[in-house]
Amino acid sequence: xxxxxxxxxxxxxxxxxxxxxxxxxxxxxxxxxxxxxxxxxxxxxxxxxxxxxxxxxxxxxxxxxxxxxxxxxxxxxxxxxxxxxxxxxxxxxxxxxxxxxxxxxxxxxxx
Numbered sequence: 001x002x003x004x005x006x007x008x009x010x011x012x013x014x015x016x017x018x019x020x021x022x023x024x025x026x027x028x029x030x031x032x033x034x035x036x037x038x039x040x041x042x043x044x045x046x047x048x049x050x051x052x053x054x055x056x057x058x059x060x061x062x063x064x065x066x067x068x069x070x071x072x073x074x075x076x077x078x079x080x081x082x083x084x085x086x087x088x089x090x091x092x093x094x095x096x097x098x099x100x101x102x103x104x105x106x107x108x109x110x111x
Contacts, residue, residue, distance in 0.1 A: 010093075013086035020079040027072055034065040 038061050044050035 008085075008089045010086055010090055013082055013089075017079055017082050017086065020075050020082070024072060024075050024079070027068060027075075031065065031068050031072070034061055034068065037061045038065065 038058065042054050042057055044054050
């Protein structure tokens with residue numbers, strides 16, 4: 001059994017970043033729709049209850065849009081961190097592989 005404390009499966013990290021990108025892309029359409037709901041007023045009528053409902057609707061949509069923006073920010077942050085970690089491990093792997101290759105070349109096939 002090997003020590004898994006330093007084991008990183010780079011493809012899993014890459015897949016995770018791709019999934020985060022998919023999630024971000026999927027959030028664009030609902031966010032765009034919410035944006036139109038905020039910019040276009042609902043024609044409910046010119047009486048008190050309609051104006052009250054319209055104001056409540058505007059507040060709810062604005063809150064939903066804010067929540068989606070927070071989720072988008074969290075996903076973007078997770079994507080950036082995951083990419084940084086994956087890039088770091090990939091660079092470390094290449095550095096070790098190059099060092100081993102250079103060591104084998106310098107010492108010959110039998111050390």
